[in-house]
Amino acid sequence: MGPDRHPGSIWRRLLNGFPFLLCLSILLGGLPFFTSLARGQSIVTTASATNQPLTVTAERIDHLQDQEVYEADGSVVVTQGSLRLTADHVTINALPGTLTATGHVHFWDSSSDLKSERLELNVNTEGGVVANGSMFIRPSNSFFTGRSIRRLSEDHYRIKEGTFTNCDAKEGEVPAWRFTFDDLDVNAGESIGMKRAWLCVRDTPLIPVPTLTYPLSQRHSGFLIPTPGYDNRFGLHYQQGYFWAINPSQDLTIAPSYYNNLGYGSDFTYRYYLDRRSSGQWFASFLQQTKLPNVSGVEQVSSDERRLRGLISGQHVQQVTDTLLVRGQASFVSDRQYLQQLSNSGAQRASPSGESALLATQRLPYGSAYFLGQYLQPLNSGGPDTFQRLPEVGYVLPNTSPFGMPLLLNLDTNFVNFYREQGFAVNRMDFMPGITTDVMDIGHVIGVTPHFKYKQLYYTRGIQEASPLHRETFWAALDASSKLSRRYTGGEGGSFLHTIEPSVMYEYVPGSDQSQIAQIDQVDDLPKKNLLTYALRTKFLEQQLNGQSFNWLDLTVAQSYHVGAVQTRAREFTPGVLPFLGSLTQPLQPATVDVHGRKMSDIWMRAVIGNTAPEFFRPPGINEALGRNVTSGQMLPPTNSYLSVDAFLDPYRGTFSQWNTDLRVQQSNYWYIEVGQRFSHDGNRVRRGDIWNPISFNEVYAPTKEIQFATAGGGFRTPWGWTIGAKGYYDVKGGRSPEFDVVALYQNPCKCWSLGLYYLQFPDRQSYSFMFSMTGIGWTENFGTIVARTILGPLLVGDRGLPWAAPGGPYGRVQNALPVQAMPLSRY
Numbered sequence: 001m002g003p004d005r006h007p008g009s010i011w012r013r014l015l016n017g018f019p020f021l022l023c024l025s026i027l028l029g030g031l032p033f034f035t036s037l038a039r040g041q042s043i044v045t046t047a048s049a050t051n052q053p054l055t056v057t058a059e060r061i062d063h064l065q066d067q068e069v070y071e072a073d074g075s076v077v078v079t080q081g082s083l084r085l086t087a088d089h090v091t092i093n094a095l096p097g098t099l100t101a102t103g104h105v106h107f108w109d110s111s112s113d114l115k116s117e118r119l120e121l122n123v124n125t126e127g128g129v130v131a132n133g134s135m136f137i138r139p140s141n142s143f144f145t146g147r148s149i150r151r152l153s154e155d156h157y158r159i160k161e162g163t164f165t166n167c168d169a170k171e172g173e174v175p176a177w178r179f180t181f182d183d184l185d186v187n188a189g190e191s192i193g194m195k196r197a198w199l200c201v202r203d204t205p206l207i208p209v210p211t212l213t214y215p216l217s218q219r220h221s222g223f224l225i226p227t228p229g230y231d232n233r234f235g236l237h238y239q240q241g242y243f244w245a246i247n248p249s250q251d252l253t254i255a256p257s258y259y260n261n262l263g264y265g266s267d268f269t270y271r272y273y274l275d276r277r278s279s280g281q282w283f284a285s286f287l288q289q290t291k292l293p294n295v296s297g298v299e300q301v302s303s304d305e306r307r308l309r310g311l312i313s314g315q316h317v318q319q320v321t322d323t324l325l326v327r328g329q330a331s332f333v334s335d336r337q338y339l340q341q342l343s344n345s346g347a348q349r350a351s352p353s354g355e356s357a358l359l360a361t362q363r364l365p366y367g368s369a370y371f372l373g374q375y376l377q378p379l380n381s382g383g384p385d386t387f388q389r390l391p392e393v394g395y396v397l398p399n400t401s402p403f404g405m406p407l408l409l410n411l412d413t414n415f416v417n418f419y420r421e422q423g424f425a426v427n428r429m430d431f432m433p434g435i436t437t438d439v440m441d442i443g444h445v446i447g448v449t450p451h452f453k454y455k456q457l458y459y460t461r462g463i464q465e466a467s468p469l470h471r472e473t474f475w476a477a478l479d480a481s482s483k484l485s486r487r488y489t490g491g492e493g494g495s496f497l498h499t500i501e502p503s504v505m506y507e508y509v510p511g512s513d514q515s516q517i518a519q520i521d522q523v524d525d526l527p528k529k530n531l532l533t534y535a536l537r538t539k540f541l542e543q544q545l546n547g548q549s550f551n552w553l554d555l556t557v558a559q560s561y562h563v564g565a566v567q568t569r570a571r572e573f574t575p576g577v578l579p580f581l582g583s584l585t586q587p588l589q590p591a592t593v594d595v596h597g598r599k600m601s602d603i604w605m606r607a608v609i610g611n612t613a614p615e616f617f618r619p620p621g622i623n624e625a626l627g628r629n630v631t632s633g634q635m636l637p638p639t640n641s642y643l644s645v646d647a648f649l650d651p652y653r654g655t656f657s658q659w660n661t662d663l664r665v666q667q668s669n670y671w672y673i674e675v676g677q678r679f680s681h682d683g684n685r686v687r688r689g690d691i692w693n694p695i696s697f698n699e700v701y702a703p704t705k706e707i708q709f710a711t712a713g714g715g716f717r718t719p720w721g722w723t724i725g726a727k728g729y730y731d732v733k734g735g736r737s738p739e740f741d742v743v744a745l746y747q748n749p750c751k752c753w754s755l756g757l758y759y760l761q762f763p764d765r766q767s768y769s770f771m772f773s774m775t776g777i778g779w780t781e782n783f784g785t786i787v788a789r790t791i792l793g794p795l796l797v798g799d800r801g802l803p804w805a806a807p808g809g810p811y812g813r814v815q816n817a818l819p820v821q822a823m824p825l826s827r828y
Contacts, residue, residue, distance in 0.1 A: 055079050068094035083109045098122050127151050142166055157186040166775040168750030174203045176748045177774065221245045227782045229769030233294040235261030249273045263290040265310070282314030293341045296764040309334045323363040330356045336379050344760065344767060344783040346739050352381040367397035367411070381575065383585030384421040387520050392416040399436065410434040418520060420586070429458040430523060451477040455526070462516040463581050463588050473512050473526055475692045479505035497541040504534045507693060518588045522691055530564030533696045555607040559600065560697040566597030573685045573701035593702045595684060601697035602648040602657050602686050610642030641665045648686050657681045669795045673714035680707040708732035715795050722746050725791035738763055743788040751775065751801040758784035773803035
C-alpha cells in the first residue's frame with residue numbers, strides 16, 4: 001500500500017493549506033469585503049498568503065466583534081482554488097483559533113473526500129475531531145467510516161467504531177468486502193492497526209480478527225500472506241513468509257515452507273540497492289528432505305532419504321568507476337538432480353548446467369578490456385572433466401581509422417586458461433587483427449566492402465601430446481549490398497514504405513589441420529570455407545500521421561553456394577554419441593560421419609507477417625468496470641497479432657527440411673491465441689553461420705531423426721468476471737505432453753478482490769493451488785502466480801487488484817522495486 005492510502009492528506013489540506021489558517025488572517029488582520037446578494041446571500045472574500053482568494057458564501061454571515069466570532073448560516077460554501085467545504089453552519093472563533101462546521105459537512109478536493117455531521121478543528125494545535133464521518137482517498141481508493149475520527153498528531157489518527165474498505169461500491173451499495181472494527185490506529189505512511197475487527201463479505205461477518213497490523217508503505221517489515229498448495233507427489237504445501245525492510249535500500253524475505261510428503265525448509269531472498277553504482281539480489285532455498293521425492297527416476301528404496309538439499313543463486317552489479325563495470329553471477333545446487341526432481345520450471349528441469357561467472361569490463365580510450373571467470377556446475381550434462389574458463393582475459397578494438405587513414409583496423413584477442421578437475425588443463429592464446437574499409441559506392445547503387453582477418457592460435461598442449469601447438473589461418477571476404485525503396489501515400493495521409501535490400505558475400509578460409517587440437521568451443525573449429533552467400537530482405541513499413549510506424553512484412557531469404565569442394569564429413573548433432581577422443585561429458589574431438597555434400601545449401605527463409613505494433617487501446621468498459629480508481633487517460637501497451645516463420649527449404653528434394661512457425665492473434669483485451677510448431681525432417685541439420693559470418697551455411701550436422709513438436713495457448717475474458725487461459729506442449733512423435741497449464745482468475749466487478757486457480761500437469765506429477773488478493777491488503781504468491789501472470793497477463797494490462805505485481809502497481813500505484821535483474825536461477 002502506498003503513502004497516499006491514509007487520511008493524512010485531508011488533514012494537511014484542512015489545517016495547512018486550506019481556509020482555516022487563512023480565516024485567522026481574515027479575523028485578526030484582514031479587511032474582509034461583505035456583499036449582500038439580491039437572493040439574500042452574503043459573501044466574504046479576502047486574499048491569502050497563497051495568493052489564492054478565499055471565499056465564504058452563506059445565506060447569512062454575522063460578525064460578533066466583541067467575541068471575535070464569525071457565524072455563517074444556511075448553505076455555507078467555503079472555497080479556495082480547487083478546495084471546497086460545504087455545511088449548514090460554520091462558526092469561526094478567532095481567539096482560540098477554532099472552526100466548527102455542522103450539518104451535512106462535506107470537504108473535497110482533487111484527491112480526497114470527507115463527509116460528516118460535525119467537524120471541529122483547532123488551528124493552533126492542528127488537531128481535530130470528526131463525528132459520524134467518512135473519508136475517501138481517491139489515489140488509493142481507500143474508504144474509512146467512523147463514529148469519531150480524531151487527529152492526535154501530524155501523522156497519527158484514531159478512528160472509533162468504523163469500517164475500512166478499498167472496494168468501489170456505489171453510494172448506498174454494500175461493498176464486496178470490508179473490515180468492521182472497534183478501534184483503528186493510523187500512522188500516516190507507516191501502518192494501520194485494527195483491534196476487535198471482523199472481515200465481512202457482503203456485510204456478513206466471516207473471519208474474526210482480534211488484532212491486525214499491515215503496512216501503508218510499499219516496504220514495511222511484517223508477515224506476508226501465507227501460500228498453501230498441493231502436489232500429488234509432494235503432498236500438501238504451506239509457506240509463510242516474513243518481509244524485513246532492513247533500511248530503504250535493503251530487504252530480506254524469510255519464507256519457511258513444509259511439504260507433508262517431502263520435508264521442510266525455507267527460502268531466503270536478499271535484495272539491495274546501495275547506490276546507483278551497486279545493487280544485487282540473492283536467493284537461497286534449503287530443504288530438509290524427510291521422504292524421497294515420488295517422481296520419475298527416483299527409486300523409493302534409496303538409502304539417502306533423509307538429507308539436506310538446496311540451491312543458492314544471485315547476482316551483483318558494481319559500477320566501480322565510470323569506465324569499469326563488474327558483474328557477478330552465482331548458481332549452485334546441492335546435487336545434480338535437485339532442479340530436475342523439484343523445480344516447477346520446465347526450463348530449469350532441462351537445464352544442462354548451472355553457471356557462475358564474474359565479468360569485469362574496462363572501457364579504454366581505444367576499445368575495451370575484459371576479465372571473465374566462468375564455472376559450469378554439471379546438471380543434465382557435463383562432469384568433473386568439463387572445461388572451465390578460469391580465467392579469460394581479452395581486449396577488443398572496434399573499427400578504428402588510425403591517423404586519418406582510409407583503412408579501418410580492428411582487433412580481437414584473448415587468453416583463456418581451461419581448467420578441469422579431472423584430465424589435463426590447457427591454455428589458449430587467440431590473436432585476430434583485421435582490416436576493412438568504409439562502404440565504397442559504385443554508382444550510388446551498390447556498396448562494396450572488403451574484409452580481411454588474420455587469426456593466430458597458440459595452445460600449451462595438444463590432445464595426446466603435452467608439447468605446444470599453434471595454428472594460423474585467415475578470412476578474406478567481399479560483400480556487395482544495395483537498398484531500393486519506394487513510398488506510397490495512403491488515403492488518410494499516412495504512407496507505406498517498401499524496401500528491398502539484396503546482398504552478396506564471398507568468403508574464403510583456407511583449410512588447416514585441427515586434428516591435434518581440443519575442440520572446446522567454436523574458436524577451435526575453423527573448417528575451410530570457399531563460399532558465396534546471397535541474401536534478400538524486403539520490408540513493408542506503414543507510417544501513420546501520429547508518428548507511429550510498424551512493419552506489415554519483414555522477409556529475409558538467404559542461401560549459400562560452395563565454390564570449391566563440398567563437405568564430406570559432418571559432426572554428430574545428437575548429444576550422447578561417443579566421440580573419437582574425450583568422454584561423453586567432455587568431447588575433445590567430436591564424432592563425425594560421412595555425408596554426401598551438395599553445392600547448394602538449403603534456402604533459409606524468415607518472415608514476420610502482420611501488425612507487430614498496433615496503436616494503443618483502452619480496456620473495454622474502463623469507465624464503468626474500474627470505477628473511481630481508474631487513472632484518467634491510462635493507455636495500455638501494444639499487443640501483437642502476427643505470424644512468424646523460420647524455415648529451411650531443401651532445393652534438391654523440394655521439401656522443407658525445417659519448418660517452425662508461431663502465430664499470435666489478440667483482440668483488444670478480450671481474447672488471444674498463440675499456436676506454434678517445430679518440425680525437422682529426418683536427415684542433415686543445417687549449421688547456421690560461424691564466427692566469421694552469422695548468415696552463411698557452409699556446413700551441415702550429421703543426420704538426425706524427424707522431430708515434431710507443437711505448442712498452443714491462449715486466454716479469454718468472460719462476462720462473469722472470469723479470465724481463463726491455458727498453455728500446452730505436445731511431442732507429436734513421442735505422443736506425450738511434457739507440460740500442460742490451466743489457469744483461471746476471477747475479479748469481482750469493482751476489482752477489489754480476486755481469486756486465481758491453477759493446474760499444472762508435468763510428466764511425473766500434478767500441482768494445483770489457488771491465489772487470492774484483496775486490494776489494499778495484499779496477495780498470495782507461489783509458482784502458479786508466475787504461470788498465471790504469463791498466460792493471463794496480455795489480457796489484464798492496466799487492471800488493478802491482481803494477485804501479482806503489475807505495471808502501474810497492484811493497486812494502481814507506481815512500483816518502487818529494486819532495479820536489479822531477475823534471478824538467474826531458483827527452484828520456482
